[in-house]
Amino acid sequence: MARSANANFSKVQALIVDSDNFSVEILRQIFDGFGMPEAASASDGEAAMAVLQNGKFDLLVCEAMLKDMPGANLVRWVRSQANPRLRYMPILMLTGHTQLGNVESGRDSGVNVVIKKPVSPVVLYDRLVWAADSPRPFVETETYVGPDRRFKFTGMPEGGGRRQTDLVGDIGDAKEPNLSQDEIDGFMKPARMMVFE
Amino acid sequence: MKKYKAAKLIYRTPELRALLRSPGGTARKQALARASENVCHLSADLLPALYAELERAEEIVAAAPDPLPPSSMRELFECQSVIYNLAGTFGETALQRISANLSDLLADMIERGSCPSEPVHVHLRAAHMFAPGMPHVSEEALAMLLNHLASIRAFLRDGTREKMQA
Numbered sequence: 001m002a003r004s005a006n007a008n009f010s011k012v013q014a015l016i017v018d019s020d021n022f023s024v025e026i027l028r029q030i031f032d033g034f035g036m037p038e039a040a041s042a043s044d045g046e047a048a049m050a051v052l053q054n055g056k057f058d059l060l061v062c063e064a065m066l067k068d069m070p071g072a073n074l075v076r077w078v079r080s081q082a083n084p085r086l087r088y089m090p091i092l093m094l095t096g097h098t099q100l101g102n103v104e105s106g107r108d109s110g111v112n113v114v115i116k117k118p119v120s121p122v123v124l125y126d127r128l129v130w131a132a133d134s135p136r137p138f139v140e141t142e143t144y145v146g147p148d149r150r151f152k153f154t155g156m157p158e159g160g161g162r163r164q165t166d167l168v169g170d171i172g173d174a175k176e177p178n179l180s181q182d183e184i185d186g187f188m189k190p191a192r193m194m195v196f197e
Numbered sequence: 198m199k200k201y202k203a204a205k206l207i208y209r210t211p212e213l214r215a216l217l218r219s220p221g222g223t224a225r226k227q228a229l230a231r232a233s234e235n236v237c238h239l240s241a242d243l244l245p246a247l248y249a250e251l252e253r254a255e256e257i258v259a260a261a262p263d264p265l266p267p268s269s270m271r272e273l274f275e276c277q278s279v280i281y282n283l284a285g286t287f288g289e290t291a292l293q294r295i296s297a298n299l300s301d302l303l304a305d306m307i308e309r310g311s312c313p314s315e316p317v318h319v320h321l322r323a324a325h326m327f328a329p330g331m332p333h334v335s336e337e338a339l340a341m342l343l344n345h346l347a348s349i350r351a352f353l354r355d356g357t358r359e360k361m362q363a
Contacts, residue, residue: 008222033232058213118285121232132214138207
């Protein structure tokens, strides 16, 4: 989808899974700005499973650390469902803790994109549109179901969108430093072929 | 040698793509402007929540024994995640960075099973200094403070700053 093209969010049904109500409200307001109807929400993994089984959703936005289970477990459950609408649905994982191990865990659970919290509208919009437009096939193996983790990368999501405050890696000497959104994008798409400036 | 089944490749267009490409909709620039405006409007409601979370963090530490047990650390960790997210969303960068440092410290200490309360107190006092509406603190002072907080974390994790630097 070209950067100038319109995106019609008016019929997109999204489910937000996050135990932080403030985060849910912020995401809802961002989605509202995009023109999306009010997104449903669930505060933990078990509740999300029930809602997903009984509803019809086009998009799942899931926090990486839920109260009752890691977000990666919920993603694996979704990817293990026989219902193709669930199994192949685009999933965005949000996390404020972007150490390499956390991003790796999200990627290997089968998410389409990992997004660093706090989320800005531009980052969310560009990754969401990119996830929908991405030509990645789904891979099904004994140990992994999800978007192909090895594919030709033809550039960043249009718009680039990264906020200055994303780079917080210099605040401490973590065992694993927090990654910026650009680094996460690079890690999600390791076979980088070219990058548009 | 174990035989693995071949991987299946499924080429399937997400329904989301068809929905986004359906006629109508909004231009990216307009959608982003509306979304940003919506988030700005939230600040009136959510900034008080940020203060409340800062208070809650103090209460968690005050109510817990020293050293902090894992349950208190986990509660505090959740609280810091909320502060980090709210502070970052509303441009309170200094508070966001302090909160991130405390979250990282707590993540280290949760692995170990306990954490002395003093370093947590120091972070919480620092967070109050940079709460919205507090007097401006210079960038130099902030850099010095963050450096000290990083040293505290390195000390707790590795024993000494020198060991960490080596």
